[in-house]
Amino acid sequence: MREFFTLPSQIESVDLAATRADEFAKRAGLDESFISSIDLAVRESVANAIKHGNRLEADKVVEIELVFTEGCFEMKVRDFGAGFDATSVPDPTDPENLLKATGRGILFMKAFMDKVIWETHKDGGTVVHLIKNL
Amino acid sequence: MSDINISERQAGDITILDLEGKVTIGEGSVALRKAIRTLLGEGKKKILLNLAGVSYIDSSGIGELVSSFTAVNKEGGSLKLLNLTQKIQDLLAITKLLTVFDVYENESDALASFS
Numbered sequence: 001m002r003e004f005f006t007l008p009s010q011i012e013s014v015d016l017a018a019t020r021a022d023e024f025a026k027r028a029g030l031d032e033s034f035i036s037s038i039d040l041a042v043r044e045s046v047a048n049a050i051k052h053g054n055r056l057e058a059d060k061v062v063e064i065e066l067v068f069t070e071g072c073f074e075m076k077v078r079d080f081g082a083g084f085d086a087t088s089v090p091d092p093t094d095p096e097n098l099l100k101a102t103g104r105g106i107l108f109m110k111a112f113m114d115k116v117i118w119e120t121h122k123d124g125g126t127v128v129h130l131i132k133n134l
Numbered sequence: 135m136s137d138i139n140i141s142e143r144q145a146g147d148i149t150i151l152d153l154e155g156k157v158t159i160g161e162g163s164v165a166l167r168k169a170i171r172t173l174l175g176e177g178k179k180k181i182l183l184n185l186a187g188v189s190y191i192d193s194s195g196i197g198e199l200v201s202s203f204t205a206v207n208k209e210g211g212s213l214k215l216l217n218l219t220q221k222i223q224d225l226l227a228i229t230k231l232l233t234v235f236d237v238y239e240n241e242s243d244a245l246a247s248f249s
Contacts, residue, residue, distance in 0.1 A: 011160040043192055047159050093230040101201040104193040104229055111228050 001028055001068050006061040007046070009054040017046040017064055021075065028068040030134075038073060038132055041112040044105040045077045045128050053079025053126055071134045080125040086118045138162040140169045148180040148248050149173055150216075150241075154187035157195030166195075170202040170213075179211025180248050184241070186217035196225055203235065212236070216244045 003024050007013035021042045025035045046062060054060035063078040092103045109116045115131040138155035151169060156162045173181055183202070188195075199215070206213040214236040218226065226232045238244035 014159060040192060043158070047192070047194070051159075098230060098234055099200055099204050101197040102193075104196055107228065108193055108225070 049079035053081035159194035
């Protein structure tokens, strides 16, 4: 099964995306423990796209695609920003970064999903692809 | 309705903030920042954050805990955490912040630690 939707670049969209992903996962028959484990990654990826990708610009949306195939949940989140290099984000667990206020979203995505991949979209923007197997 | 409700109690010179709700990007994180700044403005520098009622926290909320910790330290005070939920404990472990925060499961132990 598959679902595609867009949301505006505002903070409230984070909750909306999490609710849509939660409902999608329930329809796919995924259990509460699985749904709970993907929830934070869903929120962090959408928050990143809105805040760092689209920089909260009202004329830019976030595109979200949810896919469930046998044994695998996938989510793609596309922003329309200037591009993003995930490798440029410093390791927040490095002692010198521990007291920084930001930079932990990617760590949480990676912690709760099996695979997280960033791609530059051919028509602009960045797509983050989150995958978790049952 | 706000995502978070923060109520204040006093135990001697220690201020306890009881947090109820979500500490997430947007209102929840901003409310915590304002509460800590207000306390520091009033000269209250011994702060215990009771997180028992926190139903949800994200990277922004964790970042706000760190900012609160550093802001209080900078003023010569101390900020400690009480009653972590399992989820918060897991996130603090993932981020290695359990090595930074003073964490307590019991309020009287936490209060005693300030003296």
